[in-house]
Amino acid sequence: MFNKRIKVKQLLASEQTGHEVTVMGWVRTFRNNQFLAVNDGSTNNNIQIVLELGQFDDALLKRLTTSASVKVTGEVVPSMGKGQKIEIKAKTLEILGDSDAEKYPLQLKNRPSLEYLREIAHMRFRTNTFGAVFRVRHSLAFAIHKFFNEKGFVYLHTPIITASDAEGAGEMFRVTSLPFDGTPRNEDGSVNFKEDFFGKSTNLTVSGQLEGELGATAFGEIYTFGPTFRAENSNTARHLAEFWMIEPEMAFSDLEDNMNLAEEFIKYIIQHAMDNNREDLEFLAQRLAEEEKQKPQAERSEMGLIEKLEFVLNNNFERITYTEAIDILLQSPAYKKKKFQYEVKWGIDMQSEHERYLVEKHFKKPVIVTNYPKDIKAFYMRLNEDGKTVAAMDILAPGIGEIVGGSQREERLENLEARMKEMHVPADELWWYLDTRRFGTVPHAGFGLGFERMVLFVTGMTNIRDVIAFPRTPKTAEF
Ligand code: 4AD
Ligand code: MG
Numbered sequence: 001m002f003n004k005r006i007k008v009k010q011l012l013a014s015e016q017t018g019h020e021v022t023v024m025g026w027v028r029t030f031r032n033n034q035f036l037a038v039n040d041g042s043t044n045n046n047i048q049i050v051l052e053l054g055q056f057d058d059a060l061l062k063r064l065t066t067s068a069s070v071k072v073t074g075e076v077v078p079s080m081g082k083g084q085k086i087e088i089k090a091k092t093l094e095i096l097g098d099s100d101a102e103k104y105p106l107q108l109k110n111r112p113s114l115e116y117l118r119e120i121a122h123m124r125f126r127t128n129t130f131g132a133v134f135r136v137r138h139s140l141a142f143a144i145h146k147f148f149n150e151k152g153f154v155y156l157h158t159p160i161i162t163a164s165d166a167e168g169a170g171e172m173f174r175v176t177s178l179p180f181d182g183t184p185r186n187e188d189g190s191v192n193f194k195e196d197f198f199g200k201s202t203n204l205t206v207s208g209q210l211e212g213e214l215g216a217t218a219f220g221e222i223y224t225f226g227p228t229f230r231a232e233n234s235n236t237a238r239h240l241a242e243f244w245m246i247e248p249e250m251a252f253s254d255l256e257d258n259m260n261l262a263e264e265f266i267k268y269i270i271q272h273a274m275d276n277n278r279e280d281l282e283f284l285a286q287r288l289a290e291e292e293k294q295k296p297q298a299e300r301s302e303m304g305l306i307e308k309l310e311f312v313l314n315n316n317f318e319r320i321t322y323t324e325a326i327d328i329l330l331q332s333p334a335y336k337k338k339k340f341q342y343e344v345k346w347g348i349d350m351q352s353e354h355e356r357y358l359v360e361k362h363f364k365k366p367v368i369v370t371n372y373p374k375d376i377k378a379f380y381m382r383l384n385e386d387g388k389t390v391a392a393m394d395i396l397a398p399g400i401g402e403i404v405g406g407s408q409r410e411e412r413l414e415n416l417e418a419r420m421k422e423m424h425v426p427a428d429e430l431w432w433y434l435d436t437r438r439f440g441t442v443p444h445a446g447f448g449l450g451f452e453r454m455v456l457f458v459t460g461m462t463n464i465r466d467v468i469a470f471p472r473t474p475k476t477a478e479f
Contacts, residue, residue, distance in 0.1 A: 003071070009042035011076070015085050022073045023047055023088065024096070026126060030064040035081075036090075038070060044128045044283055048079060048087040056093060065101040067126060070094065118465055122479050125469075129287055132280035133467055136273055137455045141225070143272035144246055144451075147265055148223045153248060156215040156222040158208030163200050164433075166210045168379050168425045171232045172203035173241075204229035207448060208247050209380075210433050213409060216249035216444055217436045223248040225451075235474050237463040238352075238401060240452060242472040249446035255382075255391040255408040258445035259368050262395060262404050263317050265449070266366075270309050273458050281306060281458075288460035301399065302364075305460040308398070311365070317395065318367040325369050328362055329354055349376040355401045366403075367396045379423045381407040383415055393447065400457050406447020413437040 006021045025040030025047075034053060037046035049072050051061070064070070071094040079087040105120045106112065106127065117124040124130045148155065161175050177197040178184065184195040193201040208224040215222035224247045231241065248261065273281065285305035292300045303311060320328075329335055329344045334357055342351040350369075359367050371389040374381070381390035395404035410416040416437055420427050427434065455467040465471040470479040 005071075007042040008038070008040045008045065008047045011047060012043065012045055012084070012086070017076045017078055017086055020073065020075055020091070021088065022071065023049075024071045025069070027064055027066055027068045027070060027099070029066070030061075033061055036064060036070075036072075038072065039126075039131075041125070041131060043279065044131050045084075045279075048081065048084050049074065049090050049093075050077075050087055051090050051093065055090075060093065060095065063095050063098055065099050065104070067099040067104055067106065069096040069099075071096055114463065114466055118471070121470055128283060130466075132277075132283045133455070133459050133461060134469070135280050136277050136284070136459050137467060139273050139277050140269050140455060140458060141451070143269040144223075144225060144265075146272070147268045148248065151221070153221040153223045154215065154219040156208075156212060156219075156224055158205070158211040158224045158226065160205055160227065161198075161202050162205045162211075163198070163202050164210060164429055165203070165425075166205065166207040168423060169206070169232075171230045172206060173229050173231050175202045175204060206230055207245065209249065209446060209448065210430070212247050212249040212446060213380075213433070213436055213444065216251045216446065217440070217442060220252070221248070221250045233474050236352075237465075238453065238456075240464055240468060240471055240473060243464075243468070244451035246449045246451060247446060249444065251442045251444045253408070253445040254443055255370060255393060255445060258406055258408060258447055259317075259319065259370070259393055262393070262406065262447050262449070263368070266395070266404075266454070267313055269454070270313055270458060274306075274309060274313070281309070284459050284461075291462070308460075309458065315365055318363045318365055319370065320367060321370050322372045322389065322392075325350070325354075325358055325367075328358065332357060332362070334361070347373050347375065352401050355396045359396045359398045359401075364398070366398065369394050369396065374419075377407070379419045379425045380409050380416070382410045383419070391445075395447075397453070397457050399462075400453050402450075403453045403457065404447050404449050406445065408443065408445040411437060411441045411443050413441065 003022060005024045008023060008025065011021060023038060023040065025038040028037040028039045028046050030036050034051055036049040036051060038049055039046045072088060072090050073092045074088040074090040076086050077089050079085060106123050117127065125134060165172055178195065184192040186192045205228055207228055208226060212222055212224050226244065227242055228245045229242050232239065250257065288305050323346065326344065326346050334340060335344055340353055342353065344354065370393045371384060372392040374383060374388060374390045377390050377392050381392050383390055391408035393406050394402050397403040410419060417427060452464050452467050456464055459467060461467050465473065
């Protein structure tokens, strides 16, 4: 065993004094050759270590630079200073690792920008902002498993390497072990994938849904929670090439059950963060308030972060059909004043400006939009009676736009085959998927929640690159 240490969070929470403890962490600040603030990542709050003047060598004190790692043993005593109730009177102090103050890339004094911190993402966990964001992210992930576990859903690990395009959108990263030079070719010049590692063309998964449906039609209810990959060239604050998705899939379920589950689920995980990450959320609320101050009055959000989360917990999501959504847009002052950049008419794939108008200006709360035109949605969605819409649902969140995409699935074999044909989805490759409709098909539904978009919503961060540890976006795959 390396050593027994107490985590700073636990130490600060106990407020007990008079006993000896050992803490380990990284130096945040060192003032007056006497007051050492140490952070160990368990909380944004530092523990103050008091080094009595004359007790330690000058040479040692000089090495107490920002981010040096230390091990301190001493007595917990009430603190005279303001800002903390207790502190540690150091008995022994050991520097585990030096940190060259000249070279250390994170000088906290001049408040590094989020953009700069992305360039040093390997160090940014050591800031208060990222400390808070990633503890909240952890907590949300935990709450997700807790939610589904309590409901009896089976956690299904769907494959990351697949040979199918679950969304039929063609936005896939290829997986191959074939050489670029001397790629084996068929007679017609096309690549001979028979020679490839898997003997066929494979890619990174865009969604675990299709395999999820196989699970749901046996276990009844499953969920996936894993990385998904999209080679869409969208350089926005909401898109990643590698993101995490949660995909529940339920047998014996229709669109309404699906909406109910999604709303309950989102509220549950927000509540979990509110109950378990209050300190970090308050810190993030403060950060957001400061960021908002930089904006012109008209662009500032009406609610603070905590208020917004409470509002979401205490109000029903608005539920409207796609057709109603388009009508609202057509009636809107924004449309009449030609404020939308993109066209509005029935049949469009709503752009972010349209979605944001609905949630931020019109309803001012999360909105579930249902029954989209079939032509803008995936092949597996259940065709409605009208023959032109499908039983889809998207949840739109203020400040984020689409956070959930889901649907009731087309469980009728003939309909599904017809849709696949229309949309040029190769039925022979998806024979196994079609088998669920051949052998005991059932009405079923599911959705996908973009985990990073959820983390954005809860933390009040504004760029998706700041809520995933090491973002993968067009032209960046550092760290
Ligand atoms: O709407 P999408 O594409 O739906 C599916 O993949 C379905 N198979 C889900 C299902 O029904 N099981 O993606 C679902 C969610 C989106 O609503 C969004 O939150 C997130 O995944 N998402 C992204 N997040 C970050 N970066 C991207 N490039 C994303 N693309 C989708
Ligand atoms: Mg979608």
